[in-house]
Every structure is written in C-alpha cells, then in structure tokens.
Amino acid sequence: MNIIKFRQASFDLLTDFLVNINKENKDTLDSLSKCSGCFKNANVMEYIFHITRALDLDPQVGYHATELLQRFMTTHLTKQLTIPSPQGASGIQPISVEDSVLDSLKTKFPDIVFSCVQLASKMSLHVNVIDNNTAIRFLHSLGYTATKKTLLDSELLVLKGLDYKLAVTNPLIYVEILLEVLVHNEPSIPIERTYGLCQQVLQFVVLERATIFDSLLMVTIRSKQPTTEQRELFVTVTEDCMLLGVSVIAVALYIFHISQWEKVVGELSNITGISRRSIIDFAHVTLLHIVDSSSL
Incomplete structure (x- = not known):
C-alpha cells in the first residue's frame, strides 16, 4: 500500500x-465529449474498487483505471460509431450501427475494465503489478471466461485506443496536491x-456521483426541473476535478476540523480560483447525502 x-x-x-494539474483540468474541460462521465457510474466504480480491494492494490490504481477507462471508451466508441457502413449494406443490416457496436462490447467490457486496472x-511505483495468472484466477472467480490471449488482446486494444498515453491525473492526485x-x-x-478522511469522502462522492451532481445542479439553477440544455452545460461541473478535489477536502475538514472550516474554504478558493x-x-450537498446515507 502506498504511504503518502x-x-x-x-x-x-x-x-x-x-x-x-490546473492546466490539465482546463484542457480536459475544453475538450469534453458527449460520452464524458458515462463510464463512471456506480456499477463500474464498484467493480473497479472491488478489483483493487481483492488484489490489495492502492486506491490510486482504481482512480487511475477509471480515467483510463473513460478516455478509452470515449475514443473507442467515437471511432466505431463514425466508421461508415459498407456500401450497399444499409438496407440489409438487421440492427443499427450503434446497437452493433454496443453488443460487441458487452462481452469485452469486463476484460476492458480489468485491463485498465492492470x-x-x-x-504505479508503489504497488504490485497484476500478472496474467493472477488476473485469470480473479476473473474466473467472478465467473468470467478469460485466457492469457483474451487478456493480452484486451490490453493491446486499450493501449492502442489510448495511443499508448497512460499518464493521466486522477481525482485522488488532485486531492493530494491540493x-x-x-x-x-x-x-x-x-x-x-x-x-x-478525504479518501473516504472521495469514494463516497464517486459512488454517489449521479445523485450528488443532480442535487448540486438543482441547487445551482435553483430549480428541481433542469432542462436538457442545463444538464448538458453542467457536464463541465461534473468533470471538473479541481472543483471535486477542493470540495472533498472541504467536506473532510467540515467533519474533522469544523472550527477552521470557513478559513479553510477561503484558502482553497485562493489556491484554485474557485x-x-x-x-x-x-460541500453542503455532499454532507447532506452523507447524513442521509448514514440514517438508512
């Protein structure tokens, strides 16, 4: 385990x-696609966190894998959905191109997610690398069929899809630096x-991402019925890792060090310009969801 x-x-x-990190965050927000955030839903995140816990990996690996998965899937789907159909084939295709692409990914997706973790x-310099034997045993334990060849094919698919660029900054790194x-x-x-405490808060926000950001959107626009346009514009908020980082720290310090909270929020604002x-x-939206979840 990595000790910071x-x-x-x-x-x-x-x-x-x-x-x-500020530059990388701005560059990311300036180049968002329609798929941004689509592969950060609770089920996918639970699966990734389960892998990291089961294989005793540092939490950093899970967040890094999430960013790799999001970038790969966005690139892969965009490429697949823009490939023109063979001439004359449009009249005989029983399903749409979109359905065909998504169907082809269903069987590959668990391997793709695992490849991102691998x-x-x-x-990471601080954790054990997952070898193929460990990977196969783990996937078999979950009921997935996997061989060394399928794992290698999946890893190469992800690597090529990412153009071999694996150095991405994840939300936990933002929290650590801030x-x-x-x-x-x-x-x-x-x-x-x-x-x-920040690690626990970040994991909570990531797993409750949909409900937390829905609540934050309604607070921001002061309406319980956001329009489609408002939701589309709000993607720049849901993908803002700098905002996520400072808010996670603010929540943690509200819980742990409330006497200094207003001063800390002011300092975080000065540091980031947020x-x-x-x-x-x-922070308030997140705290309300934490309280609600603890009372269930």
Whole structure:
C-alpha cells in the first residue's frame, strides 16, 4: 500500500504541481465529449474498487483505471460509431450501427475494465503489478471466461485506443496536491488524518456521483426541473476535478476540523480560483447525502 508522505515538497515544486494539474483540468474541460462521465457510474466504480480491494492494490490504481477507462471508451466508441457502413449494406443490416457496436462490447467490457486496472497498476511505483495468472484466477472467480490471449488482446486494444498515453491525473492526485498546498499555507491542519478522511469522502462522492451532481445542479439553477440544455452545460461541473478535489477536502475538514472550516474554504478558493460559493454548495450537498446515507 502506498504511504503518502506530506510536508516534504518545496514551495516551488508545489507551485509547479498546482500549475500542471490546473492546466490539465482546463484542457480536459475544453475538450469534453458527449460520452464524458458515462463510464463512471456506480456499477463500474464498484467493480473497479472491488478489483483493487481483492488484489490489495492502492486506491490510486482504481482512480487511475477509471480515467483510463473513460478516455478509452470515449475514443473507442467515437471511432466505431463514425466508421461508415459498407456500401450497399444499409438496407440489409438487421440492427443499427450503434446497437452493433454496443453488443460487441458487452462481452469485452469486463476484460476492458480489468485491463485498465492492470495498466494502472503497471504505472504505479508503489504497488504490485497484476500478472496474467493472477488476473485469470480473479476473473474466473467472478465467473468470467478469460485466457492469457483474451487478456493480452484486451490490453493491446486499450493501449492502442489510448495511443499508448497512460499518464493521466486522477481525482485522488488532485486531492493530494491540493491538500499538500493547503497544509503548506495552513500548517496547523492535521494533514495525515485529514487525508484518510478525504479518501473516504472521495469514494463516497464517486459512488454517489449521479445523485450528488443532480442535487448540486438543482441547487445551482435553483430549480428541481433542469432542462436538457442545463444538464448538458453542467457536464463541465461534473468533470471538473479541481472543483471535486477542493470540495472533498472541504467536506473532510467540515467533519474533522469544523472550527477552521470557513478559513479553510477561503484558502482553497485562493489556491484554485474557485469561488467560495461553489465550494460551499458542493460541500453542503455532499454532507447532506452523507447524513442521509448514514440514517438508512
């Protein structure tokens, strides 16, 4: 398990980290597709988290795998759905191109998800790499048919789909960097304990993503009946990792260090340029869902 060591990075290094993740976040938001976020639903995330727990992988691997999966599936589906049908075939096709592509993915999808986890584990210096024997045993234990060839084919499919670009920043990295910068500015914050709580809050938000963002959308537009256009525009909020990162930290510190909460929210706003109102709204919505879930 990866043990994060805080308070060791210099101010200049922290500044570079912050500039880099801010740029990556903006670039991502500027190039969103209609598929953005579609493969971050609760079932997929539960499956990925189950894999990481069962194979004793660091949580970082799960979040990294999620980003790889989202990017791969977006690229793959976009490519498949824009391939023109063979000339003269349109009149004899029993199903649409979309249905055909989705049907072909049904059997491959568990392998694709696992390949993303496997690739993410290979990118980490702090965890054991999942070898094919372990992978096959695990997939068989879940009732999936898998061979070394199918796993290799799946891994190559993902690698090619991502153009071999596996270095992506995931939400947990945003939390870690923002927390490091925050504690540099506010040394009194008990960072190690706060980080542990941040991990729990982040996982909760990821698993309850749909309901939390639905609630946040209604708070933002002050209406319980968002239009289709409002939902489409709100995708830039659901995919904003910087907003997610500061809000997760705000929730954790509300629970753990409430006496300093307003000061911390102000500092997070200064660090990121995200308004206090946006951070507070996201934090309050998340806290309400945490309370509701704990009372069930």
